[in-house]
Amino acid sequence: MSQGDVNGYVLSGVVIPEEVLVHLVSFADLPTLLACRLVCRVWRELVDSQALRRKLKREGHRYHSSRAVDVSADLPLDLYCSIFDKDPYGRNLLKNPCGEEGLKHWTVLRDGGDRLVVETAPGGCDPVPAEAGGSSCFATSYGDCSKEQWVDLVRAGVPARVLDGLRPAVHVGEWYANRFDCGAMYSLTVSLCDAGRVALVQHTCRKQMADGENTSWTKKSHIFENYPVGVRYVRFCHKGVDTKFWAGHYGAKMTGSFVILTFLRDKSGCGCEDSDNDGPTSGDEVVSLDSSSCEDFFSDEFSSEEDHS
Known part of the structure; x- marks a missing residue:
């Protein structure tokens, strides 16, 4: 021709x-x-x-990815290929975010008190908001409860050249709540890690809640942008405990966890609104450490302020 x-x-x-x-x-x-x-x-x-x-x-x-890119623009070949192959953008890359499959796809790090459980209907607080994508939640106890999930971005369909060259925004977060009759502590740490699973940058939210302070669920989210070259994994780790040492599951509740990649400045189209993007120089901690150190947050003093980076 x-x-x-x-x-x-x-x-x-x-x-x-x-x-x-x-x-x-x-x-x-x-x-x-x-x-x-x-x-x-x-x-x-x-x-x-x-x-x-x-x-x-x-x-x-x-394709979910059509909500995360400008479909009328001339995009790089690698980006087109990844969209048509595994469609990894504009959708949640975390599995089982609401606990509808029990603890499947999650790794429990600490299982104190009466252990981490899934509540099909949240006890002592409002129902899970429809936006979270499910009706169940994870509930923690009087002993430290934490779990994590790793997202292999390349296996999910994002080419390394796209991650390093285009660096899509990584939007992360979830909903959390506590009961009307017991205080609770909650923490979320999300790390962007290299091929060796060493954290390059991370963002942490911590919240101490009094009795009934947060029974209506709060959405906590953050957007990573302009992060270092070499990111290959996302580590999503959340934790909770009650403040009264009561038997049962009176600690923090979590649901609707998400990791979403997007290329759009206006991120509302792929469910990325309500973020608190502080930028990598203020809201994110650039680190070089063994990611397992994130498990030790319960030894830190909790503050009544919502965010600590």
């Missing part, structure tokens, strides 16, 4: 208008489009500059 003097391409002696050819090619699946790129320079330019963009613009409603 060659590009003729007219606005079109010559294929077997027949001139096909460029708009028609782009439209037809854009219906091919990703493996076919990638194969077409290898034919010649003309095909590569056709696929890269027009066909992939046309395909995403037409089929974007099928």
Whole structure:
């Protein structure tokens, strides 16, 4: 195939208008489009500059990622490929965020008191908000309770070149609450880690709640931007305990945990509103440490202020 003097391409002696050819090619699946790129320079330019963009613009409603990128923009090839392959942007990369599968996909770090449990209907506080995506929650006890989940960003479908070159915003958070009749302590620490699972930057929220202070659920969120090159994992770790040492599950409750990647400045379209983005120089702690050290937060003194970085 060659590009003729007219606005079109010559294929077997027949001139096909460029708009028609782009439209037809854009219906091919990703493996076919990638194969077409290898034919010649003309095909590569056709696929890269027009066909992939046309395909995403037409089929974007099928992909969560369409809420996290500008579908009308000319995007890098790696970004198109990751969208059509595993669709990793604009959706929650954490599994079992509300406990509807018990503790599956979570690793329990501390299981004190009467142990960490899942409440299908939260006890002693308001129902879980619909925005959280479920009706159940995790409830902590009178002994330290904590758990974590690691997100392998490359395995989730985000190419290393996208992470290092484009550095999508990483929006993290969850909802937390406590009972009407007992105070509680709550903490959330999220770390962006390198390939060796060493934290490069992290954000921590701590909250001490009096009896009935937070029965209506509070959404806590943060956006990582302009983070160091080399991020490959997200470590999401939350913890809670009650303040009265009561038997049962009177400690902090958590639900609707999320890790969402987006490229849009206006992040409301992918559920990334209500963030408290402080930027990497003020709200995030740039660290180089063994991420297991995050487990020791109960030895720190809790403050009545909500955020400590």
